Amino acid sequence: MDNQRLSKDESMRLIPMDARFDAGVLNSWEHPTTNRFHNYTDKDYPCAAEVESDLLTYQGTLRSGSSSAYHFKVMGAENGTLVAKVHMEQLLSSQPAVWLCVEMMDIAGMREKAGTVIDLALRFAFVDLALHRVCVNIPSFEEMEIALYEEAGFLRETQRRQAVCHEGRFYDDLLYGILRSEWLKLQQEVDE
Numbered sequence: 001m002d003n004q005r006l007s008k009d010e011s012m013r014l015i016p017m018d019a020r021f022d023a024g025v026l027n028s029w030e031h032p033t034t035n036r037f038h039n040y041t042d043k044d045y046p047c048a049a050e051v052e053s054d055l056l057t058y059q060g061t062l063r064s065g066s067s068s069a070y071h072f073k074v075m076g077a078e079n080g081t082l083v084a085k086v087h088m089e090q091l092l093s094s095q096p097a098v099w100l101c102v103e104m105m106d107i108a109g110m111r112e113k114a115g116t117v118i119d120l121a122l123r124f125a126f127v128d129l130a131l132h133r134v135c136v137n138i139p140s141f142e143e144m145e146i147a148l149y150e151e152a153g154f155l156r157e158t159q160r161r162q163a164v165c166h167e168g169r170f171y172d173d174l175l176y177g178i179l180r181s182e183w184l185k186l187q188q189e190v191d192e
Helices: 048-057 107-128 143-151 180-191
Strands: 012-016 069-076 082-090 097-104 133-139 155-166 169-179
Touching: 012 107, 069 107, 082 107, 097 107, 107 133, 107 143, 107 180, 133 143, 133 155, 143 169, 169 180
Parallel strands: 097 133
Antiparallel strands: 012 069, 069 082, 082 097, 133 169, 155 169
16 A cells, blocks of 8 residues: 555545654544544543553554554645544454544534545555455444444444443444445445
8 A cells, every 4th residue: 555545536645643753643632432433521431531541552553563453644635634533453363354443533524524534444444455344333322423334335233232321321332334345336336
């Protein structure tokens, strides 16, 4: 893979993060959580504090040694503004699949930009890595996030009942996934 990947409309770039140069990007989310578009506080999502310690372990390189995680920043192609952070982590070393986490920088602009960010991540996963499967976990109260992933071709596969506590209420945790063959078929339909 080149150092960067442009979106189809060339409005955004997916760039591998480098901990030496991207400390500001890695620390720009006050309360990062995995698999979420939103930034939760400890009160909203109790495990958020655990994830903060992960910021110290980010290496930001594509794949170094036995690492099975990929960290990217998504930048606006014209103005160079930070749009999102993308994290992919391999499920098992023997399986060609990853968990996808997208963290949008600007929640207000999420609806218009998140589809392109997801597309960039899927292109990297299915074209550059030749993976078989990409999956995400989404709490059931995240209706916009669910809609965005469904628009990208993800299918709901599993539902863990009342597995997420948010603002004192329990919600289902939904597992969504997309296979490489499904993604390729969607790309052919878009190109026609």
